[in-house]
Structure formats: C-alpha cells, structure tokens
Amino acid sequence: MRLAKRFKHAALYYLVRILWLLFNMIPRSMAISVGSAIGSLSWRSIKRDQKIVISNLTLVYGDSISMNEKMAIGKGFFVNSGKNIADIIRLKRSFQSEILPAMECEGIEHLDAAYRRGKGVIAITGHIGNFELLAAFVASRGYKTAVIGRELHDPRLNELLVDNRASMNLVNVSTTDPPIRLMRLLRDGYILGVLIDIDSHRIRNAQIPFFGHLANTAIGQSILGLRSGAAFVPGFCLRLPNNRYKVIFQPEITTSEISDSEAAVIDITTRCSKSLETIIDQYRDQWIWLHRRFTHNLTYPS
Numbered sequence: 067m068r069l070a071k072r073f074k075h076a077a078l079y080y081l082v083r084i085l086w087l088l089f090n091m092i093p094r095s096m097a098i099s100v101g102s103a104i105g106s107l108s109w110r111s112i113k114r115d116q117k118i119v120i121s122n123l124t125l126v127y128g129d130s131i132s133m134n135e136k137m138a139i140g141k142g143f144f145v146n147s148g149k150n151i152a153d154i155i156r157l158k159r160s161f162q163s164e165i166l167p168a169m170e171c172e173g174i175e176h177l178d179a180a181y182r183r184g185k186g187v188i189a190i191t192g193h194i195g196n197f198e199l200l201a202a203f204v205a206s207r208g209y210k211t212a213v214i215g216r217e218l219h220d221p222r223l224n225e226l227l228v229d230n231r232a233s234m235n236l237v238n239v240s241t242t243d244p245p246i247r248l249m250r251l252l253r254d255g256y257i258l259g260v261l262i263d264i265d266s267h268r269i270r271n272a273q274i275p276f277f278g279h280l281a282n283t284a285i286g287q288s289i290l291g292l293r294s295g296a297a298f299v300p301g302f303c304l305r306l307p308n309n310r311y312k313v314i315f316q317p318e319i320t321t322s323e324i325s326d327s328e329a330a331v332i333d334i335t336t337r338c339s340k341s342l343e344t345i346i347d348q349y350r351d352q353w354i355w356l357h358r359r360f361t362h363n364l365t366y367p368s
Contacts, residue, residue, distance in 0.1 A: 075220045082223060089155040094164050097152040098309055105148025109141045114367045116140060119355040121364050126277040142351025146305055150196040158233045161202060165311075169203055169303075173315035177257070180297035180318050181209055186252030188291040190300045190319070190338045192263035193354035194346055196311060200303035201259050202234040203313050212237035212251050213259040214287075241269055245290060252294040259301075260287040262338060265359050272332060274339050277346075279363050288335045292326045298334060300341040304349050316341060 089097040109116070119140035123131070131139075153165055180187045189204070191197050205211040213231060217240050218224040228238045237256070239248060251258055265271075265282040274283035291298055300316040319337045323330035346353040358366045 079220050079222050082226070085151075086155050086226070089152050090159050094153070094156060094160055095309065097156060098149045101148035101150075101152035102145050103148070105144040105146070106141065108148070109144035115356045117367050118358065119143070121366065122355045122357075122359060125279065125360055125363055139351045140355060143353065143355055146195075146352050149305065149309070150198075153196060154198045154230065157198075157202060157230050161206070161234065165199065166203070166206060168309060169199070169311045169313055170306075171203070171313040171315075173317075174207070174313075175315075176317050177204070177209070177299050177301065177315045180299050181255070181257060183297065184255045186255055186291075186294055186296035187257040188252075188287050188296050188298045189257050189259045190262060190287075190298055190341065191259060191302055192261055192342045192346070193357065194263075194342070194349065195302055195304040195352045197259075197261065197303060198231075199311060200301055200313060201231070201236055203303065204257055204259070204301070205235045210237075210254070210256045211235070211259065212239050212256050214239045214241060214248070214261070216241045216264075245286070248290050249294055252290065252296045258287070258296075260284070262287065262335070263342060263354075263359065264357065265361055272335065273362070274332070274336050276339055276359070277343055279360055281359055282361070283335055283339055285331055285335050288331045288338070289326075292321075292330055292334065298338060300338065300345075302345050304345075305352060314345070 089100070092100075120136050123136040123139060156165070177187065177189070191200060201211055201213045213236055215227070215238060218227060231238050237251065239251070239258075248258060262284050264284070269284050270286045270289075271282045272285045273280040276283065290296070298319040300319065302314045304312050304314065306312050319334060319341065321330045321333040321337070323333045
C-alpha cells in the first residue's frame with residue numbers, strides 16, 4: 067500500500083475513533099448536532115462529491131428541479147448522513163433507551179407474514195435513511211436477522227462496524243462469503259437484509275431500469291430468494307423531524323414468471339428496484355446521490 071494511502075486510512079481510523087468516543091460521551095441531541103455540522107462542512111468542502119451529486123440529480127430529474135433545489139438535496143443528504151452516523155455510533159449505548167423509542171413503524175404485518183412462513187425473507191433496501199438502524203429495529207422485534215455488508219478497506223473500521231452489528235444480535239455476512247452460507251440462513255428462516263443500489267462489479271449484477279436509465283444492480287439475492295422460496299419484502303428506515311425515524315415495510319414483491327428462471331430473476335429485481343426508486347423520489351435528500359450509480363450514462367470526476 068502506498069504511503070499516502072496508508073496515511074489516509076490511518077487518519078480516517080483515528081478520526082472515527084475520536085468521534086466514537088465523543089459521541090458516546092455527550093447527549094444524543096448534541097451528538098446529532100455535531101454530526102449535522104460535520105455533514106454540512108463536508109458538503110461545502112468536497113467539491114468533487116458536489117459534482118457527482120449534481121450530475122446524478124440532473125440525469126434523473128433534468129430541469130424539473132432547479133440548481134438550488136439540487137444543491138439543497140445534496141446538502142440535505144450530507145447533513146442527514148452526519149446525523150445517521152451519530153446514532154449508529156451510539157447503538158450500543160443508547161439504542162434501547164433513546165433510539166428505539168424514537169422509531170415508529172408502518173407495515174410490520176407484511177414482514178411478519180412473510181417471516182412466519184419459515185422460508186426466510188430477503189429484506190430489500192438501499193442506501194437511504196438509516197439502513198443500519200433498520201436492521202437493528204428488525205432484530206429488536208425478535209426476528210432472526212442477518213445483514214450483507216461489503217468489508218471496509220480498513221480492517222480496524224470493519225471490526226468496529228461488525229462489533230456494532232453483533233451488539234444488536236445481527237449476523238454479519240460479507241459480500242465475499244460463499245452463497246451456501248446465505249442459503250443456509252434463509253433455510254433457517256432468517257431475514258436477510260440486502261442493499262441493492264450499488265453499481266459494483268465485485269458482485270453478480272444485471273442492468274436494471276432505475277429512474278429511467280439502466281444501472282448495474284445486484285441480482286444474487288434474487289437468485290437465492292427464488293431458489294429457496296424466500297419472500298421479498300422492501301423495508302426502509304427514514305428520518306423524520308425532531309430526530310425521529312419511520313420504519314416502513316411494503317407488501318411482499320412477487321413475480322408471475324417461472325420460479326428461478328432468468329426472466330424471474332430480472333423481473334423480481336426490477337420490481338424491487340422500482341420499490342426503492344419510489345421511496346427515493348419521496349425522500350430525495352436521504353439517498354446516496356454521491357454514488358457513481360449511472361456509469362453507463364455519465365462520466366464521473368476521477
């Protein structure tokens with residue numbers, strides 16, 4: 067690893083450790099305010115990310131929203147991310163006492179009906195709202211829950227994240243784990259949380275319509291779900307005013323195509339992606355617009 071990259075990773079790690087200590091020492095409201103300030107400062111400072119956000123929003127919405135609105139959405143995402151990180155860092159300390167009481171839920175009956183069939187559930191979500199809290203909320207209701215997560219570049223940060231999840235009774239699954247492990251979890255009746263909105267060549271994907279454009283979308287979860295008979299239930303954890311959250315579970319997504327066929331895989335993935343797209347459109351400042359989602363349509367800053 068080059069010296070500059072080592073220094074960058076080391077600086078990020080120690081910054082996170084300082085924030086970890088700070089956010090667990092001060093009251094939740096103060097931690098969220100600090101997170102908000104960090105998010106706002108990051109938005110103003112990182113011009114490259116601003117360009118990516120504006121490029122994505124322009125591709126999706128064109129001139130239907132103004133430049134000022136695009137900038138407000140971008141800043142809103144960074145601020146919301148800072149607030150979300152504050153709560154994620156405080157999971158161990160204050161989930162039961164402060165965070166869970168600030169969460170309301172809509173549509174839990176959809177998840178519960180799917181779970182009770184005993185064939186496992188693919189919980190479809192994306193990088194919107196506080197997706198880490200979504201998994202913690204599900205586990206807190208007594209459901210056996212696992213989450214698929216890409217390993218962070220710094221093993222020390224990855225250990226912090228995995229330990230945080232374990233404290234919420236979550237089973238952590240790496241994207242590099244063999245599919246047989248995921249299949250076993252589904253057969254054991256687990257809810258498996260999956261983020262489907264990343265354009266990554268490290269996982270099996272297909273080009274699926276997303277906001278009117280084709281985007282590389284993970285399909286491994288669709289293949290496993292169709293083979294195992296698991297249900298597909300979209301779920302989201304969205305920020306509300308006054309530092310509260312709303313967890314939403316939507317009706318189970320099904321396909322009329324022949325199970326486990328290529329057409330079924332594409333169809334179920336397209337339906338899941340559309341569900342995510344609809345939520346993003348409703349909560350525009352809570353989705354990760356800085357991700358290079360549309361690589362087939364845009365040339366992003368290096």
